[in-house]
Amino acid sequence: MESPKVTTRTLEQKHFSPEVKLSDDAGVFKATIATLGVKDKDGDVTLKGFFGEQTVPILVGHDWGMVPIGKGKIFEEGDKGVLEAKLNLADANAKAAYEWLKFDFENGSPGQEFSYGYSLEKGGYKNGPFEGEEVRFLQPKADGSPGAKIHEASLVLVGAGEGTGTQAVKGQTFSEHVESVLAAVDEFTTRAKSLADLRAKEDRTLSVESLEKIRELRDELSGLVEEPEPDPDLPTLDQMDLILAQTEARMAGRI
Numbered sequence: 001m002e003s004p005k006v007t008t009r010t011l012e013q014k015h016f017s018p019e020v021k022l023s024d025d026a027g028v029f030k031a032t033i034a035t036l037g038v039k040d041k042d043g044d045v046t047l048k049g050f051f052g053e054q055t056v057p058i059l060v061g062h063d064w065g066m067v068p069i070g071k072g073k074i075f076e077e078g079d080k081g082v083l084e085a086k087l088n089l090a091d092a093n094a095k096a097a098y099e100w101l102k103f104d105f106e107n108g109s110p111g112q113e114f115s116y117g118y119s120l121e122k123g124g125y126k127n128g129p130f131e132g133e134e135v136r137f138l139q140p141k142a143d144g145s146p147g148a149k150i151h152e153a154s155l156v157l158v159g160a161g162e163g164t165g166t167q168a169v170k171g172q173t174f175s176e177h178v179e180s181v182l183a184a185v186d187e188f189t190t191r192a193k194s195l196a197d198l199r200a201k202e203d204r205t206l207s208v209e210s211l212e213k214i215r216e217l218r219d220e221l222s223g224l225v226e227e228p229e230p231d232p233d234l235p236t237l238d239q240m241d242l243i244l245a246q247t248e249a250r251m252a253g254r255i
Contacts, residue, residue, distance in 0.1 A: 012116040012190075013062065014042060022105055027087040027098055031114055033074065033153075042191070049140030050147045051081045058085050059154045060097060069094035074116070074150050083114070083153050085112060097155055114191050115156045118148040134201050136194075188217075196247065202243055205247050214223035215244060 014034075021030045036251045053075040058067035072085030087094040104112045124147025126137050140147050192214065196205070218240045 011062075011119055013115050013117050014040070014044075015113060015115040015156065019152045024084075024100060027070070027089045027094070029085060029098075029101060029226055031083045031085075031088075031243050032080050033083050033114065033116060036076070036079045036081065039130060039133070039135055043194075044136045044138050046081065047137055047139040048076060049144060050081075050124070051076050051150070052140070054146060054147035054150045056083075056116070056150050057152050058087065058094075059152050060093060062115065062152070062154045064152075066093070067091065068152075069097055072153055074153065083116075086152070093165075101155075116150055116152060116153045118150045120148050121146070124148050156248075185221075193243075196243070211244060211247060214240070217242075 022028070025113050034040065034051075036046050036048050036050075036086070039045050051074050053073065056072050056074055058070035059066065059068055068088075069091055070085050070087035072083050074081065074083050078084070087098045089095045089098060101112060120138075121141055123139075123141045125139060127134060128137055130137070138147055192210075
């Protein structure tokens with residue numbers, strides 16, 4: 001059977017604020033992308049062997065429409081997942097990115113964030129308890145090979161998601177921009193559902209602040225057009241209303 005096509009909408013993404021070391025060789029850097037055996041901010045626990053050793057292109061803002069600015073290797077070193085990369089300084093985008101990395105590194109505590117896009121292999125994860133909570137374990141496959149295909153690693157702007165979006169639209173047509181935004185919304189809804197399911201098992205719900213942000217997102221989307229055409233791959237506004245109503249009912253103890 002043919003494998004499903006990998007696009008920015010089918011990828012999972014994981015963001016991290018790494019420890020970065022710049023090399024004496026121009027354009028070369030090394031970043032810690034994961035600590036193995038601990039729960040990350042997404043509620044995942046990455047186990048030894050999940051990454052293996054993989055070669056990846058380096059992008060800016062997960063923009064698959066741009067020429068990669070470099071090439072890197074992801075591997076495991078002790079209890080860390082590591083990205084070791086070299087940027088192509090003959091490329092203007094790569095040179096600008098590296099100059100920013102140097103500036104960030106040399107001026108106060110480095111704040112540059114990174115992200116990698118991946119698709120899980122069959123057997124590359126399992127759910128289970130960890131320190132009293134239900135988590136997703138990212139693990140190697142049964143034969144010991146990596147539990148995911150890492151498709152790329154990206155430099156992303158620090159802070160809110162709109163920074164990444166701004167970086168991603170450079171050189172894009174409107175339809176390409178729509179595609180990148182849909183990818184981000186798809187990733188968000190998948191993560192929100194997963195988080196809600198995990199908290200429901202612990203008899204908890206999403207926070208009031210999170211619910212309010214979801215409501216704001218819903219209102220922004222509904223205000224774009226009077227009669228939006230439903231996307232079969234994304235929840236409808238009615239479905240989002242139902243999720244909010246059910247969550248608020250749980251918080252009030254009505255269900």
